[in-house]
Amino acid sequence: xxxxxVIGCGGVAGVAIHKICQNDEVFSELCIASRxxxxxxxxxxxxxxxxxxxxxxxxxxxxxVEELTELIRKEQPEVVLNLALPYxxxxxxxxxxxxxxxxxxxxxxxxxxxAKFEYKWQWAYREKFEKAGLTALLGSGFDPGVTGVFSxxxxxxxxxxxxxxxxxxxxxxxxxxxxxTNFNPEINIREVSAKGSYWEDGHWVETEPMExxxxxxxxxxxxxxxxxxxxxxxxxxxxxxxxxxxxxxxMTFGESYLNHLxxxxxxxxxxxxxxxxxxxxxxxxxxxxxxxxxxxSLGPRTKGKxxxxxxxxxxxxxxxxxxxxxxxxxxxxxxxxxGSQAVAYTTGVPAMIGAMLVMNGQWKRPGVYNVEEFDPDPxxxxxxxxxxxxxxxEDPELVE
Ligand code: NDP
Numbered sequence: 356x357x358x359x360x361v362i363g364c365g366g367v368a369g370v371a372i373h374k375i376c377q378n379d380e381v382f383s384e385l386c387i388a389s390r391x392x393x394x395x396x397x398x399x400x401x402x403x404x405x406x407x408x409x410x411x412x413x414x415x416x417x418x419x420v421e422e423l424t425e426l427i428r429k430e431q432p433e434v435v436l437n438l439a440l441p442y443x444x445x446x447x448x449x450x451x452x453x454x455x456x457x458x459x460x461x462x463x464x465x466x467x468x469x470a471k472f473e474y475k476w477q478w479a480y481r482e483k484f485e486k487a488g489l490t491a492l493l494g495s496g497f498d499p500g501v502t503g504v505f506s507x508x509x510x511x512x513x514x515x516x517x518x519x520x521x522x523x524x525x526x527x528x529x530x531x532x533x534x535x536t537n538f539n540p541e542i543n544i545r546e547v548s549a550k551g552s553y554w555e556d557g558h559w560v561e562t563e564p565m566e567x568x569x570x571x572x573x574x575x576x577x578x579x580x581x582x583x584x585x586x587x588x589x590x591x592x593x594x595x596x597x598x599x600x601x602x603x604x605x606m607t608f609g610e611s612y613l614n615h616l617x618x619x620x621x622x623x624x625x626x627x628x629x630x631x632x633x634x635x636x637x638x639x640x641x642x643x644x645x646x647x648x649x650x651x652s653l654g655p656r657t658k659g660k661x662x663x664x665x666x667x668x669x670x671x672x673x674x675x676x677x678x679x680x681x682x683x684x685x686x687x688x689x690x691x692x693x694g695s696q697a698v699a700y701t702t703g704v705p706a707m708i709g710a711m712l713v714m715n716g717q718w719k720r721p722g723v724y725n726v727e728e729f730d731p732d733p734x735x736x737x738x739x740x741x742x743x744x745x746x747x748x749e750d751p752e753l754v755e
Contacts, residue, residue: 357714358384360432360456362417362447363439364394366538366651366695367461367496370703371438371710372398373693374741376406381711386430388413389439417443420450427454434459436710438703440542441465441472448480448491457489457719459709461496461702462542463587468627471549472587474725481723491723495709496702497682498524498604499588501743502665503727504705504734505680506592509667511731513678516598517669522586524606527576528659528686528697534615535648537657537698541640544625547616552585553603554593565613569605573662574748575683581605591725598669619643650699657686657696666751679751682743692742701743708737 359375359382361368368389375382385408387395395412403410415426417439427435427450437447437460444464451458465472477493484491494500502522510517526537536543551562567583586604593602619625626639664681682701689700709726712718718729726734738745 356381356383357433358382358386358431359434359436359710359714360386360388360427360430361436361438362388362415362423362443363437364389364391364398365438366699367702367706368438369398369651370689370693370695370699371436371706372703373402374704374707375710376402376408376410378707378711378741379407381715382408384409384411384432386411386413386432388415388426388430390414390416417447417450420446420453423447423450424453427451427456432456434710434714436706437461438706440539442467445476448477451489451491452480452483452487455487455489457713458484458491459495459706459713460493461500461706463493463499465545472546474587474590478723485722488721490713490719490721492709492713492718493723493725494588494591495705495726497663497705498522498586499591500702500705500709500726501663501682501738501745503588503592503595503725504731504738505665505745506596506667507727507729508731508735509665509669509678509680510596514667514669514671514676517596517667518598518600519666519668520592520596520599520602521666522588522602522604523571523573523581523662523664523666523681524604525571525573525576525579525581525662526607526698527573527579528657528661530648530653530657530696532648532653532656533611535653536650537653537696538650538702540644540647540650544616544640544643545627547584547606547608548620548625549585551583552589553583553601554589554599555601565608571605574681574746576660576662579607580609581607588725592727595725595727651695654686654690654694654696657690660685661697661701663701664745677749677751679748680745681748682738682745684743704741704743705734705738708734708741711737
């Protein structure tokens with residue numbers, strides 16, 4: 356039993372907070388702290404009375420280490436679950452160190468002025484967390500997150516060595532809008548308009564955005580177009596999975612999404628370079644975010660399923676072996692349960708699980724770690740229990 360502080364109160368946090376409240380045997384207290392406190396208060400209002408978890412709320416600007424440290428010291432949580440934006444990762448890690456609490460997030464740090472995401476900034480905190488006797492668990496969402504746990508699980512139970520991993524993020528949900536993003540538009544568009552890359556034979560291979568396309572036939576969904584993207588877990592898995600030769604990441608995009616994105620790019624709306632507009636500096640991508648549908652409003656409209664998983668190819672007892680480990684999640688079922696679509700759901704559930712495992716000691720180890728560095732078994736059990744049951748196909752036909 357312990358207290359968790361969730362920072363941020365957007366789409367992913369909303370799901371994690373519902374799950375924390377369902378798991379009130381573990382989370383006896385919860386403080387929801389975010390920039391806009393009215394969102395925290397509304398969620399508290401909705402959930403208290405349905406849970407034994409005692410809920411408090413607070414206003415905080417997580418860009419300011421001192422303000423945040425003061426709040427953490429006052430609230431005294433055992434763990435801080437960072438579900439704000441990747442820009443806040445380092446300030447929240449600093450505040451956790453200053454206040455002496457464990458840290459969990461779902462996305463790696465990105466400087467706001469460069470669309471580049473790498474682990475180097477957060478891995479540089481290893482010694483500080485070790486010395487403080489604190490755990491920092493990085494990337495406890497779905498991808499990164501569950502995909503890393505799937506990799507550790509496949510290695511532990513099915514392979515002597517894994518040589519190839521293809522991470523497949525398939526969203527076959529339809530929200531009915533010509534163009535909208537399923538999570539924070541700014542983060543999403545930065546990710547998909549960046550150059551693609553994959554890891555092969557010990558080095559990165561860079562591609563143009565959307566240069567590599569594959570069609571996969573997914574269980575419970577059917578055929579989908581997928582495009583190769585750079586994704587952060589490739590960087591950590593390349594270090595943590597011995598014998599790996601290639602890791603790639605693919606995501607589904609429909610034609611309408613890509614056409615709109617291309618047009619927005621062509622007219623400069625996805626740029627993160629500030630421009631002057633009527634005497635005021637604005638960032639085109641942030642302005643675009645303001646006019647696009649709020650991802651949290653997509654829940655009631657989105658129908659269909661997600662299928663996210665990893666194809667592993669490697670060796671067991673000298674024989675080549677292939678495996679697909681995946682989860683299928685239904686947008687409408689998620690909405691009925693927690694009021695959000697499956698993209699937020701598939702991130703919020705593993706975020707709660709990561710916080711639980713750090714808090715109950717199963718994943719507590721001083722230092723900074725990615726999820727695949729811990730024993731995958733308790734996480735895999737918790738996925739089945741908390742709403743993201745997984746399946747294993749030992750004869751995956753979906754490989755291109
Ligand atoms: P949202 O934009 O919906 O929510 C972000 C929340 O953070 C908002 O409540 C926002 O406040 C708050 N926030 C932003 N800046 C600050 C600040 N300086 N101080 C305090 N609070 C702040 O984003 P999502 O819920 O879609 O995404 C949350 C995180 O999850 C992101 O880091 C994203 O990259 C990650 N993610 C990870 C995935 C995975 O599988 N690993 C998949 C999807 C997302 P306000 O309400 O005032 O705007």
